[in-house]
Amino acid sequence: MNDESCCSLSLDPEIKEQARRRLLSVRGHVDGVARMLEREDVYCVDVLKQISAIEGALKKVGDLVLRSHLNNHVVTAQQRGDTEAIVSELMEVLKYRK
C-alpha cells in the first residue's frame, strides 16, 4: 500500500488505544519473565509456559487489530477499488501469523 492509502486506512482510534494498553501489559509480562531468569534456579518448563502465555496475549492484540482491519478496510476494498492490494497484503500477513 502506498503512503496515501496507508493514511486514509488508519487504525480505529478506540482499537488503537485498546491495543496499546494490552501491549503495555504484554511488556510487563515480558519484563517479569526476564526477571524470573535472573533467579538462580529456574525450571525450563516454567519459562516455556510463560512464553506461551505471552504469545497468547500477543495473539489477542493481533486478533483485535485484524478484526478492525477486516471490519473497516477489507470489507470496503471493492468500493475503494484496491481489492488486489488489500487481499495480497492480508494473505502475506496471515502467512506469518502464529
Next chain:
Amino acid sequence: MNDESCCSLSLDPEIKEQARRRLLSVRGHVDGVARMLEREDVYCVDVLKQISAIEGALKKVGDLVLRSHLNNHVVTAQQRGDTEAIVSELMEVLKYRK
C-alpha cells in the same frame, strides 16, 4: 514436577542469560509498537507485521530454552526414572506452543 526435581533440573546458566537478554530486546520491541500506537495515523497491517516479528523473536527464545531442556533434562529422564512426568509435561507445553 515437584519442587525438588524442579530445582535439580534448573535451566543452564548460559542459556538463562541468553534468554534473558533476548527477552529484554523483545520488551524493547513491544515498547516500540506501543509507542507506534500513540501516533495519529497507524496502518493496521503495519501493526500486524510488528506483532508477527515479536512473535518470531519470542519463539526463538522458546526454542533456545526448549533445546536446552531436551539436551539437559529430557534425554536423561530414563536414567533419573521420571520419564512419564517429563514427557507428559513436555507434550503439554508443546500443545500450547505457537
Next chain:
Amino acid sequence: MNDESCCSLSLDPEIKEQARRRLLSVRGHVDGVARMLEREDVYCVDVLKQISAIEGALKKVGDLVLRSHLNNHVVTAQQRGDTEAIVSELMEVLKYRK
C-alpha cells in the same frame, strides 16, 4: 451465514476445481504414509516429517480457498450489508487455522 447467502456466496468454480485436485493429491500422500506404517521398521521422525509435509499441502489448499473468499466475498461485504456476519465467521475460521 444462512443457506441463502451461503449459496449466493459459493466458491469460484476454477478455485473449487484446483482445490479438489490438490486434495486428491493430499489423499494420495496420506495413503502413502498409512502404507509406510505397515512396514516393520518405521522411524518415528520420518512419520513426523511426512505428517508435516501433508499439513503444509493442506495449508496451501486452505490458502487458495481463503484468498478466493477474501477476493470474492469479504471485500464486497459492505456493499451486501453483511459485514458483521462475514467478519465474525472469518475470525472464527482463522482462529482454528494452523
Next chain:
Amino acid sequence: MNDESCCSLSLDPEIKEQARRRLLSVRGHVDGVARMLEREDVYCVDVLKQISAIEGALKKVGDLVLRSHLNNHVVTAQQRGDTEAIVSELMEVLKYRK
C-alpha cells in the same frame, strides 16, 4: 540418523497401528472434502472449516507419534550416546510442526 540407528529406533508397533488407522480415517475425511468440492454450490468457509478439522486430526496422529518418540527414544538418548543427533533432529521436526 543413519539407517542402523533408524532401525533400532523403530516406532512402537501398537502406536504404529493406531497411527495407521487414524490416517485411514483422515484419508476418508480428505476424500469427503474432495467430493464436497464436486458439488455446484460450496461455501468457502465450509471448506475452510473442513480443512481445519482435517488438520486437527492430523495433528493428533503427529502427537501420538511424537509422544511415542519422546517416551521410547528421546529419554534414552543419553544412555545411547546420541543426544546431539536426537535433539537436533527433534528441534527440526518441531520447527515445521503446525
